[in-house]
Amino acid sequence: MRAVDAETTLPQLSDGELRRFGRHLILPEFGLEGQRRLKAGSVLLVGTGGLGCPTALYLAAAGVGRIGLVDADVVEETNLQRQVAHGYSTLGLAKTESAAARMRDLNPDAVIEQHKVFLTEENALDLIARYDVVIDGTDNFPTRYLVNDACVKLGKPNVFGGVLRFDGQLSVFDARRGPCYRCLFPEPPPVELAPNCSEAGVLGVLPGVIGALQATEAVKLLTGIGTPMVGRMLVYDGLDLSFNTVELAKNPNCPCCSKPSAEIVLRTEQMVCAAPTVGRTVSPTELRARLKADERMLVLDVRNPDEWLGGTIPGAMRIAKPELEAAIRSVLEEGRQPEGGVLAALPRDQDIIVYCQSGMRSSAAIRSLVAAGYDPAHLFNLDRGFSAWRKEAEQ
Numbered sequence: 001m002r003a004v005d006a007e008t009t010l011p012q013l014s015d016g017e018l019r020r021f022g023r024h025l026i027l028p029e030f031g032l033e034g035q036r037r038l039k040a041g042s043v044l045l046v047g048t049g050g051l052g053c054p055t056a057l058y059l060a061a062a063g064v065g066r067i068g069l070v071d072a073d074v075v076e077e078t079n080l081q082r083q084v085a086h087g088y089s090t091l092g093l094a095k096t097e098s099a100a101a102r103m104r105d106l107n108p109d110a111v112i113e114q115h116k117v118f119l120t121e122e123n124a125l126d127l128i129a130r131y132d133v134v135i136d137g138t139d140n141f142p143t144r145y146l147v148n149d150a151c152v153k154l155g156k157p158n159v160f161g162g163v164l165r166f167d168g169q170l171s172v173f174d175a176r177r178g179p180c181y182r183c184l185f186p187e188p189p190p191v192e193l194a195p196n197c198s199e200a201g202v203l204g205v206l207p208g209v210i211g212a213l214q215a216t217e218a219v220k221l222l223t224g225i226g227t228p229m230v231g232r233m234l235v236y237d238g239l240d241l242s243f244n245t246v247e248l249a250k251n252p253n254c255p256c257c258s259k260p261s262a263e264i265v266l267r268t269e270q271m272v273c274a275a276p277t278v279g280r281t282v283s284p285t286e287l288r289a290r291l292k293a294d295e296r297m298l299v300l301d302v303r304n305p306d307e308w309l310g311g312t313i314p315g316a317m318r319i320a321k322p323e324l325e326a327a328i329r330s331v332l333e334e335g336r337q338p339e340g341g342v343l344a345a346l347p348r349d350q351d352i353i354v355y356c357q358s359g360m361r362s363s364a365a366i367r368s369l370v371a372a373g374y375d376p377a378h379l380f381n382l383d384r385g386f387s388a389w390r391k392e393a394e395q
């Protein structure tokens with residue numbers, strides 16, 4: 001327990017709160033003071049998705065006094081496999097709105113602050129400065145680095161969680177007493193090595209496991225009980241059901257936390273390809289115009305069959321990237337097209353517009369097509385993929 005004068009500065013609990021938090025109050029390590037510390041505390045959740053949903057619910061239920069939600073997305077049907085604060089009744093609503101309603105139902109005394117924006121280099125410091133603890137529930141590298149750098153600059157603890165497929169990670173980055181995210185990973189990986197959940201998949205329960213652990217760490221940080229995961233990384237393997245802990249060291253040459261706070265400048269990391277980009281890029285607007293003009297060309301969807309169920313660009317041919325690459329490999333290895341091979345369906349004398357969900361897999365598919373002898377001048381990558389196409393359609 002921290003402050004000596006806690007008794008006088010911490011908020012009092014109402015009769016309703018005393019009833020509701022009874023199971024906390026009887027924990028000797030927690031007690032009335034722990035509960036009052038939670039009420040005095042504030043947490044910012046960056047992302048109200050897979051990780052943000054369980055953390056939001058548990059932190060509200062636990063009695064954290066003020067919780068900020070940062071998210072500009074709306075609830076979609078594909079979210080419901082894991083984002084359990086939302087539901088069919090809130091489809092199309094802002095995710096912050098959907099989560100806040102459920103949180104208020106769990107704890108009407110909590111102040112829920114909605115920030116319907118994405119975290120950017122312009123707003124990150126202002127948002128993060130207003131809270132005691134930050135929970136990183138993002139699924140992309142640029143935001144993850146932004147959260148890290150802003151937390152280091154402001155001296156805030158950053159409860160990090162990461163999920164992909166069946167594997168999860170958790171740590172508390174607090175540069176005042178341990179390493180930061182950049183101590184481990186100074187720069188983002190090339191895009192080819194950085195799959196996200198919409199491309200690689202994620203077991204729906206997994207963010208529940210990691211998110212609940214992030215909420216645990218936030219409660220510990222706010223109340224001062226236990227030992228936070230500073231300087232350690234939890235590695236969770238859902239298939240083996242194993243939890244391993246790895247020690248993390250502070251990097252004395254870290255590009256972020258080795259600098260004085262004033263010298264840390266926020267910037268949005270650009271995800272770059274290790275391999276050179278080939279072919280050209282077409283925007284959703286340009287593609288729409290070309291489709292409307294009925295141009296002679298082929299639109300190729302290289303996403304997975306389960307993603308096709310969520311909608312495709314009208315008239316697109318569907319060949320999942322693994323299938324396409326297998327066909328290309330057999331051409332390259334055997335020097336011939338296998339009987340009925342998928343490449344036979346792809347003309348060499350017309351433009352082919354390739355797309356995936358975000359534009360990364362399609363970019364790799366274009367490189368494979370060039371390796372198979374396709375003319376790069378005929379190959380176009382749909383900029384930011386089907387996500388951008390659909391977003392534009394909704395506007």
Ligand SMILES: [Zn+2]
Nearest residue numbers: 180183254257
């Ligand atoms: Zn660092």
